[in-house]
Amino acid sequence: ExxxxxxxxxxxxxxxxxxxxxxxxxxTISGYSxxxxxxxxxxxxxxxxxxxxxxxxxxxxxxxxxxxTISRDNAKNALYLQMNSxxxxxxxxxxxxxxxGWFDPWGQGTLVTVSS
Amino acid sequence: EIVLTQSxxxxxxxxxxxxxxxxxxxxxxxxxYLAWYQQKPGQAPRVxxxxxxxxxxxIPDRFSGSGSGTDFTLTINRLEPEDFAVYYCQQYGSTPSWxxxxxxxxxxx
Numbered sequence: 001e002x003x004x005x006x007x008x009x010x011x012x013x014x015x016x017x018x019x020x021x022x023x024x025x026x027x028t029i030s031g032y033s034x035x036x037x038x039x040x041x042x043x044x045x046x047x048x049x050x051x052x053x054x055x056x057x058x059x060x061x062x063x064x065x066x067x068x069t070i071s072r073d074n075a076k077n078a079l080y081l082q083m084n085s086x087x088x089x090x091x092x093x094x095x096x097x098x099x100x101g102w103f104d105p106w107g108q109g110t111l112v113t114v115s116s
Numbered sequence: 117e118i119v120l121t122q123s124x125x126x127x128x129x130x131x132x133x134x135x136x137x138x139x140x141x142x143x144x145x146x147x148x149y150l151a152w153y154q155q156k157p158g159q160a161p162r163v164x165x166x167x168x169x170x171x172x173x174x175i176p177d178r179f180s181g182s183g184s185g186t187d188f189t190l191t192i193n194r195l196e197p198e199d200f201a202v203y204y205c206q207q208y209g210s211t212p213s214w215x216x217x218x219x220x221x222x223x224x225x
Contacts (some may be wrong), residue, residue: 016133042214044218045161045204045216046216047214047215056183059212095160095161101149101151101208102151102163103153103163103206104172105162107160108160
């Protein structure tokens with residue numbers, strides 16, 4: 001069974017930093033592009049970032065460009081999201097997902113709360 | 117960026133009824149690259165439909181997708197109690213800007 005497990009979510013002050021991780025099991029992620037998608041409390045889904053299987057192509061939503069950095073370690077079967085200069089509006093559950101054009105499967109999510 | 121508008125915002129139906137959910141794009145979705153997701157409270161979304169009409173693995177055949185261009189529909193025949201949830205559409209024809217609709221909540225009447 002394919003499983004993605006996110007971790008690293010926490011309460012952080014505005015301007016702070018956080019690093020999210022996504023550990024994969026039941027699948028070798030080196031063959032897949034992957035994404036981060038977030039969901040603010042009570043709101044809809046927002047794509048955040050994309051990384052190609054080799055890491056050679058990366059894209060960001062305008063809302064996080066210049067502040068967030070996606071990376072991956074295929075040897076560890078893991079995906080990461082470094083989030084800097086966090087803002088109140090970054091408060092959300094962050095999901096990692098395997099990319100096929102559509103997203104499938106998704107992890108269970110990790111909550112990031114940005115508040116003073 | 118393609119904007120997806122879902123309607124209605126909330127659909128109140130009884131088990132056994134048919135649900136028809138709409139997703140309208142602000143411009144043509146290339147190659148009908150549109151997916152539908154179901155999300156239940158406290159859970160991650162799961163894909164139901166991709167390519168506008170292809171059911172994902174393990175999805176019951178009461179779920180069907182249709183449409184092309186800018187207008188897409190998710191139909192749920194004979195609603196089961198576990199189908200009451202929020203549904204999102206997502207386009208992947210215009211990359212690298214993947215966008216979602218705002219969601220339709222299917223609630224028990």
